Amino acid sequence: MTQSIKIHSNAxxxxxFITVLGCVMLLICLLLSNYLWSEAKLVLIxxxxxxxxxxxxxxxxxxxxxxxxxxxxxxxxxxxxCGQWQLAWSDxxxxxxxxxxxxxxxxxxxxxxxxxxxxxxxxxxxxxxxxNKLIHEQRPLLILAVQHxxxxxxxxxxxxxxYKSAYGLIKGPIAEFLYQSANLQxxxxxxxxxxxxALDRSIEEFSVLLKQCKESAHDYxxxxx
Numbered sequence: 001m002t003q004s005i006k007i008h009s010n011a012x013x014x015x016x017f018i019t020v021l022g023c024v025m026l027l028i029c030l031l032l033s034n035y036l037w038s039e040a041k042l043v044l045i046x047x048x049x050x051x052x053x054x055x056x057x058x059x060x061x062x063x064x065x066x067x068x069x070x071x072x073x074x075x076x077x078x079x080x081x082c083g084q085w086q087l088a089w090s091d092x093x094x095x096x097x098x099x100x101x102x103x104x105x106x107x108x109x110x111x112x113x114x115x116x117x118x119x120x121x122x123x124x125x126x127x128x129x130x131x132n133k134l135i136h137e138q139r140p141l142l143i144l145a146v147q148h149x150x151x152x153x154x155x156x157x158x159x160x161x162x163y164k165s166a167y168g169l170i171k172g173p174i175a176e177f178l179y180q181s182a183n184l185q186x187x188x189x190x191x192x193x194x195x196x197x198a199l200d201r202s203i204e205e206f207s208v209l210l211k212q213c214k215e216s217a218h219d220y221x222x223x224x225x
Contacts, residue, residue, distance in 0.1 A: 005213070007069035008200045022055025068198040073217045076210065078194070083130030085122070085192075089217040093117045095210045097203045098188050100148055111141075112203045112210070113190025119181055120165035122191070123174050132173035135180055138193055142180070145187035155183050 029048040037044060070077045077086045094115040099108050116122055135158075142156040163175035170178065181191040199206045 005069075005071040005209075006067045007071070007198075007206070008067060017058075018054060019058030022051055022053075022058050025051035026055060071210070071213050076213070078198070080130050080133065080198075082133040083127030085126040085130060087114070087116075087122075087125060089214045091117055091121060091125075092210075092214060094190075095207055095214070096190075097207050098190060098193060100144070100150070100188060108203075109141075109144075109188075110196040110203065112194040112196075112199075112207050113188060114192040114194065114210075115185065115189060116191045118166075119178060119185070119191055120167055122181070123163075123165060123167070123170050123178060126174060126177065128173050131177035135173065135177055137195075138180065138184065141184060141188070141193060145183070148187075150187035151183055155186075156180075 026048065029044060029051050032040075033044050033048075068079055070079070075086050075088045076092075078084055092114055096113055097108055098111040098113040099106055101107070142151065145151040146153055146156060159176060159179050161175075163170040163178045165178070184193060185191045194206070196203050201209075
């Protein structure tokens with residue numbers, strides 16, 4: 001791998017179409033209200049609410065980063081509307097689709113997992129705003145872990161104490177994110193969870209791509225040396 005690879009998020013697909021559709025629907029509802037308000041008040045209120053939901057959905061999709069991942073020979077960068085994290089390939093230990101089992105049944109979850117060589121070091125790679133956002137986005141995974149008996153309710157309760165790392169005392173949302181990442185690793189074997197909505201391909205294909213890029217990056221470093 002000698003150049004960057006950009007991954008585009010599925011979450012941004014059709015954002016312009018949905019936004020325009022919402023605007024048109026809302027405009028039609030407002031125009032009809034001038035003539036049919038007394039005869040169809042409830043119907044018009046319902047249609048107006050639907051139009052607003054469609055419009056907000058389109059705007060939300062539109063403000064998502066167009067490029068969710070940028071993969072280079074040096075690192076992989078995840079971009080989110082609330083910030084970003086960055087990992088050097090040497091910081092990544094293992095990459096694979098996330099699975100869980102209940103009895104003899106195995107289920108593949110819509111996530112690609114990344115196991116880190118050292119969790120404490122990741123505190124320097126993520127912004128506080130993104131850490132705070134991911135704490136809430138990954139909450140369903142923790143609930144699933146409790147339902148499957150992989151974690152206790154006490155373990156997934158939000159903590160407000162500092163996180164003691166090898167690099168010092170970490171406070172705020174990054175500290176809570178590190179606690180949560182440790183719980184995810186205990187439950188599913190991975191510290192970081194990449195949702196399928198952030199990808200432009202299947203989780204299996206993206207997992208293979210990251211593995212190949214990690215191997216290529218190792219070869220690239222060897223050549224430089």
